[in-house]
Amino acid sequence: MKIKKWYLIIQIAVVLFIVGLIFARFVFGGNEDSWIKDSRGVYVKHGNPKETPGYVIWQQAAIECAFDKFENLAEEKNSQCLGTCGNYAVDIVHVPRNEEDNIIENQCNDYTKGQVSHFIELNNENREIVRIV
Numbered sequence: 837m838k839i840k841k842w843y844l845i846i847q848i849a850v851v852l853f854i855v856g857l858i859f860a861r862f863v864f865g866g867n868e869d870s871w872i873k874d875s876r877g878v879y880v881k882h883g884n885p886k887e888t889p890g891y892v893i894w895q896q897a898a899i900e901c902a903f904d905k906f907e908n909l910a911e912e913k914n915s916q917c918l919g920t921c922g923n924y925a926v927d928i929v930h931v932p933r934n935e936e937d938n939i940i941e942n943q944c945n946d947y948t949k950g951q952v953s954h955f956i957e958l959n960n961e962n963r964e965i966v967r968i969v
Contacts, residue, residue, distance in 0.1 A: 871888070876967045894923070903958075919946075920952055927944050933966070
């Protein structure tokens, strides 16, 4: 009889421990359905978020604007500033980046002078995003 009693107590303890772990995961684990930045700095869905935050919408609009600026550029796409899109400066860089891309004169003045807070770097050969900061 004592063995069954201890067996029942151990079972209850194990179940409570598992329930506690599941509870702790959801309370302290964070939201699985959110927006995260990929390796380039672009916000992407993680899970199935119910809504899109304003900062993601602003970045998406800036990316579309940057792509439009890139497509409308008729001259050679070298290390140069294409202008701004919202709070983002749009810059063309070489892939892989080289020293020419790091020269202040080749970077967007609006970003280096603090008039915008972020920048989008596009590949000089196609309209792929290199990074967003």
